[in-house]
Amino acid sequence: MEPIPAPLVDLTSLAPVLVLSVFTMMVLLVDLFVGRNKSVLVFISLTGLLMAAISAFAKGAEIPVYSFNGAYVVDRLSIFFTMIFCLSSALAILLSVEYNKREGIRVGEYYSLILFCTVGMIVLASSTDLIMIFIGIEIVSICLYVLAGIRRGDLRSNEASLKYFLLGAFATGFLLYGMTLLYGTTGSVKLLTIAERLNSGEVFTNPLMLMGVVLLVIGFGFKVASVPFHMWAPDVYQGAPTPVTAFMAVGPKAAAFAAFFRVFAEGIPELAPSWETTLSIVAVLSMFIGNLGAIMQTNIKRLLAFSSVSHVGYILIAVIAKNTLGSASLLFYMLSYAFMIFGIFGIVILLGREGNENLELENYSGLGFKHPMLAFCMTLFMLSLGGLPPLAGFVAKFYIFQAALKEGFLWLVIIAVLNSAISFYYYLKVIVFMYMKEPIGEFKISLTPITLFVVAIGVLGTLELGIFPGPVIFLAQY
């Protein structure tokens, strides 16, 4: 047991967290005075996210910087992830503005919950300490439980929230137990120390430690919705308000992956022989079950839920590769995924109207020639998710495959590309509905400007990362 020294307090490392927390509380306070018009809250939230994103660079070029006794780090991974979180939260807030008005969601806490969640995500992505990671995960999860059920009058939303809460709480238990075992066997909660001790042969692999690793896989598996811990995803995705679904699909998942990567690739790479196979199986199953499950779906949100399970499979390959290329590809993948997902959900929101969200694939019939621009954007996103060049999804997959092949995981990459081929089937199905079927009813689409703006950002991001990925790759890799 090491003595517990007083931690070095380094507030500049914490700058984004602090800034965002201040703004979150401001949102909570201002909400008391503004009445029914919440647009000022949106403005404060967006400013907060912007400030947080800027303050992420407070450390300047001297990264990586460890602070708080090695529990917290500012490095390439955490800064890039902070950018992704701020972007995705901002997009989620923008998506909510018109949606909430339409669906009658009039609670000010909504925005502060998203911001608090973002705080948790930043903590999660910057922690190099098991306890900090746990705190981050809890902040994120608790906000999400509430957000999923924010439509109090809607049974589906309630169901989503409750399901997510029960399963999530269960998973947290597993995670905590795994962390305990890891701490018990290595004698430290700091990832760096754990890695050092494992590396130097100070501690030896023993069954308890391996059990801890397995429990960590289960815990993280729940958080990122990988098979066989994905059961909650379709129901929660379907039941949660659409902007929250989009938010959940990107931000918290990216954060969980950041911690996943840190724990496995930076903390316990020495134990790789024991978790590599487990994670590979999880990845392969996620890809297959996600893709095959998506084929059956007729509801666009459920389809996207299964598709996201399959994407988790691809991203896990980056964790398994556990090299610099792996972390860079993880960053790139999450960023491009953010653009695609928010774009898609923007279109999903546009297609709905008061009292009827039009979430069945049938509702997309004939969209292609009635609203060509909208359908074109949707086509772009679908093809990008499938991994068709020259779109973001392709470059992201190329990146991950590169990382995996470099470590010699040829079979994993082959399974992944075959899965890409399977996934085209259902992504094309959406396109089939839009272009090749006759419309089943009138489209009453009101092209609300803010949601359209989000879609436009999605399109621009998808194209930019697909056609000129150079600068972003540079940021992610070097």
Place this chain on the structure above:
Amino acid sequence: MFLTFVTFLPLIGAALLAFVPDEKTETIKQAALGIAVADFLLSLVFYQEFDMHSHKMQFEFMVPWIEAWGINYHVGLDGISLLLYILTTFLTAVSILASWEVKKHTKYYMISMLALSTGMLGVFIALDFFMFYVFWEFQLVPMYIIIGVWGGPRRLYAAVKFFIYTAVGSLLMLVGIIWMYLELHQQTGTYSTDILFMTDNLKMALEVQIWLFLAFFLAFAIKVPMFPFHTWLPDAHVEAPTAGSIILAGVLLKMGTYGFLRFNLPLFPAASYSLFPYVCWLAVIGIVYGALVAMVQEDLKKLVAYSSVSHLGFVMLGIFAFNHQGLSGALLQNINHGISTSALFLMVGMIYDRRHTRLIKEFGGLSKIIPVFAIYFMIVTLSSIGLPGMNGFIGEFLVLIGMFQTDVVFAMIGTSGVIFAACYMLWMFQRVMFLEVTNPENEKLEDMNLREKILMVPMVILIFWIGLYPAPFTKTFDASIEHLVSHVNKHSGIKHEEEGGAHHAAVKGKATVAQLLTTGTSETTVLVKE
């Protein structure tokens, strides 16, 4: 730079068309045709400026694209791609003119056509693997849309089948590409996806070459399509609108054979040699099988589709003859098939527009009712069979000469395909054009109109031009083929002394491979390329 402009011109045109209101169909059609024709005329400049004596890439243009990964935007034309490039612009113009009667969503149809054109042109000029892959996949989308929206009754099935089949093949190729990319870095310390650089610098053991060859083979064999990967083709052809079939047969299938010439042979010469019997078996099976199945088809389009399987078998045979005659035959046959089969699809389309059926038994005695059509159809049919004096003959003749020098058995089986072709084509012609008019509906058919004649005249001119005086065509690729043959021979791991020893080389090649396979690993580690 000019090459880039000509390649992207259709896409720019498509983007501009998107801003024209949907109702102005005439303007849209004229604009699309104008862009396509302009693009064709511009592409002729490359023929004019092309240095026929050089095997080197010409009109090269290179700018960094993704610097972090060493990926460049690198384009250029050589003898192997030049004619295919011009064929593509030509057939794009033809297919747009052939789609004049498309009533449904005309604007989107034309946009898809033009986008498709850029995708195909890009495949032929790409000199960087990453770029090649981008274009290779990109062109799937507009073709998928064309089949899926404007196709026949089973269009959804055909479109998805087409897409998934091609995607499966090309994704494995992608794994191969990334593998080679990393391997190249291991060997030379440079990250590069440049095709030329890789061809010159990547050294691989035979065993590795075979695996990579297979990964690329799957992608290209599906596209060609070779037996037994051909099953998507009849579906796609039957359901596609006329112009879709023209592009499919005329250009898309050529991308497969082009892939063999550009990648499989130069990159994996030793594997090409060692796997050559298997590829040739598939090719001759394709020739005979395609012909036999074509013979029993009741649908005209299906018949032509299966004849494509057979004809492309010849092209594959020519490529894997590994000698000058075979390869020039293969390249010429590429062009010939692009012209003849496109013309056939065009004419089947014309008759379908009139009768809304393609079943052979619905017709009969048409030559009495529509004589002009019958004459054109005769010419095209004969050209497809390979009658001397027409284009098909030269190509098949060269391929068979080439193959006879390499392996007599394959050449003999392949030759039977020529006879079968005469059987099914002439029998079809007889049932459609001659005999008595049995179906009263056929009696009031109209003969070809001016637009249709304008479409057919250049086809017929090309058919006779290549048939009687092929030199202007063959001379474009002579130098490139010469270089390719010597490159393959030099790097296949087989030493041979004199020029013109392709026969010996190939025979020795087989012997060496047999030895390699029997003696096991000690020999397989022999590095090729220097």
